[in-house]
Amino acid sequence: MLNVEFSQARFEQQAPAPGLAGNAHSRPVQAGSVELRAVRSLIDRVDEMFLVLLAGRRRLVRRAMSVKHRAGLPGRSLERERQVHDRAQAFGAKLALSKGVTRQLTELLIADACALQGLSSTAEETTGDPSSLHDSGSSVMLRFPYAENLLRLLPPPARLRTPLRWVLPPPLLRALLRRMTLRVMAAPLANGAFDDLRGRRLGVEVTDLKLRWVVEIGARDLHVQVPGENPESTVRGSATDLLLLASRLEDADTLFFQRRLQLVGDTELGLQVRNLLDQLPWETIPLDIRVFLNRGARFARLARAVHCGKTIA
Template sequence: MLNKLRTQLVQNAAQILRSPVQLLPKPLQDKMLFEGLKQVFHEALEDGDFEFLQDKWLKITILDLNLQWFISYENDELIIAKNSISEDVSFAGNLNDLVLIAGRKEDPDTLFFQRRLRIEGDTELGLEVKNLMDSVDLDALPRPLQILINELADFVYKGMRSENDQNGIANAY
């Protein structure tokens, strides 16, 4: 029963969250993303590891939530564009897949080759972004954020695995 409920929640997460998230004003969405990025990439920002993004734009899209952001690096800080602009590279995926990447339950390369993660544009820039994501030490994050990311990724992983087991596709994840 619990597995079925988890599977239903994972399958319908984007549909459940889409309306409430869309009701949040764009400046609040941007602020939440910005603060989250600052925490996750605290060390990388301090070390200047985002310099490769200077004068370049990264578009991040959560496809099933219909959300997108344009991120760059200027004056030693990440910046988020207020409007849509022309990106140099884009990363796009569904909510559950992005949660799995964040929680290290799935490798971005695997999702890319399964066509569950789209990376388009400047290949070299995309590789630098992917490598920077891979370099984040989850253990260095504030403990509450570590727990949130791990628990959420575990929940999604188990829900997707249970869904595949029910469909006869065991061990696909």
């Protein structure tokens, strides 16, 4: 609770001297103007605290998302959302907030959490089926009983190296990577978020596909080399794990801690870029790229689980 008190003496100090006033009402008007500015300044501080708390909540959502994926739990839980609504209403009532305002704010937070996880916040309303809120990999198995057998027939990424080189020769792959990277990073590049990294070279290595490329940060632009040489820092991992990282379906800390991803070379540079990308709001990434990354990562994770002998229910 904020308890704001304004001193009358402070307003009198801000008011003009009696000889210069020229108007009997000038002092109250001046005092009211100072008070309004002070109140608005406090409102700005409260708004900033809201944003700080929202940023903290989003980080916790990402961590919960990583835990759910490792445990094989569905992306959304209607029971959990009901608990969030009920708790918010009870707490809002103690603060004398209207039920409508509390409900709208809670719905906004839930929708934001769904967007971070690549889920639709209106899935239940659209389908009327709670199962539609489950992880897309599980729902595929529920709809297609033989999908698991079909996935076993797919070759693992390591066997796709040669065909991939035919389908995506280096010039085409370089053009596609540059176009996608520029679309994802258009806003931070335009805002100068990467200006301090101008001229730095970052590498990506897909170990099972034997692919590697280097991204050089230019003046509000990017240059992609395929195959790239002499990067200062390189992130290295399998195609599936790199997709899971790019789609934010798994937490970067978890992937690096489990050694499914490696950062070699200038680790300080790699961590600096990672932090900048973590701050990039997921909803600002073009929708088609979000859908591609999310579905591609889910499919790759599902296929890997089947090849590892896991049964997907």
